[in-house]
Amino acid sequence: STGSMFRASMQAESEVGLLARRCIERGELVPDSVTVEIVKERIQQADCSKGFLLDGFPRSVAQAESLDEALQALRKELDAAVNITIPAEESVSRIANRRVCAQCGASAQAGGARDAGVAAVCRECGGKLVQRPDDTPETAQHRLKVYAAQTKPVADYYQRQGRLITVDGLRPVEQVFASIIARLQPADKMINEA
Numbered sequence: 037s038t039g040s041m042f043r044a045s046m047q048a049e050s051e052v053g054l055l056a057r058r059c060i061e062r063g064e065l066v067p068d069s070v071t072v073e074i075v076k077e078r079i080q081q082a083d084c085s086k087g088f089l090l091d092g093f094p095r096s097v098a099q100a101e102s103l104d105e106a107l108q109a110l111r112k113e114l115d116a117a118v119n120i121t122i123p124a125e126e127s128v129s130r131i132a133n134r135r136v137c138a139q140c141g142a143s144a145q146a147g148g149a150r151d152a153g154v155a156a157v158c159r160e161c162g163g164k165l166v167q168r169p170d171d172t173p174e175t176a177q178h179r180l181k182v183y184a185a186q187t188k189p190v191a192d193y194y195q196r197q198g199r200l201i202t203v204d205g206l207r208p209v210e211q212v213f214a215s216i217i218a219r220l221q222p223a224d225k226m227i228n229e230a
């Protein structure tokens with residue numbers, strides 16, 4: 037997750053962290069050159085040798101193109117790009133209600149009708165749940181504008197490559213997960229989503 041990598045560099049107060057903080061707090065993207073570099077470095081680490089999943093990357097067509105070039109140089113190929121869709125107003129509400137574990141980074145939904153019973157501690161590790169500073173309704177609205185201008189074209193980019201898997205994110209997590217897994221099967225075993 038590039039977002040998590042940026043939050044770690046912010047905590048470490050590195051040069052990348054200081055730059056990332058300015059962008060993240062405004063709901064802007066971190067510049068492509070910086071983002072691409074951290075991803076390139078990360079995917080060459082040993083735990084990525086058998087494959088990897090990128091979360092929140094690429095978020096611009098320039099990032100997608102750089103990823104293709106980097107993978108080509110590494111003689112690797114992207115299997116699929118997963119696009120989980122929800123209406124804009126639902127994403128603002130999920131962002132406003134999102135809490136993250138200060139200890140392990142897991143996400144949870146707090147309050148509201150969706151998950152009224154969520155405890156104030158992390159279900160995974162018992163850590164303290166906190167709100168991300170960029171998870172305000174105002175920043176969320178701006179992030180949606182940035183999404184429409186810079187990230188939505190990435191879906192078209194992968195559609196043209198025949199790699200795009202679009203799933204409806206308005207269903208329970210287990211169903212969304214099952215749809216993705218089913219669509220990631222090789223073509224001869226593919227189960228079409230209803």
Ligand code: AMP
Binds near residue numbers: 040042059067094095
């Ligand atoms: P996330 O945790 O995925 O919601 O990302 C939080 C913030 O980190 C975003 O709003 C951006 O400011 C920044 N960020 C994460 N991933 C990227 C990316 N691929 N390109 C540029 N900025 C990013």
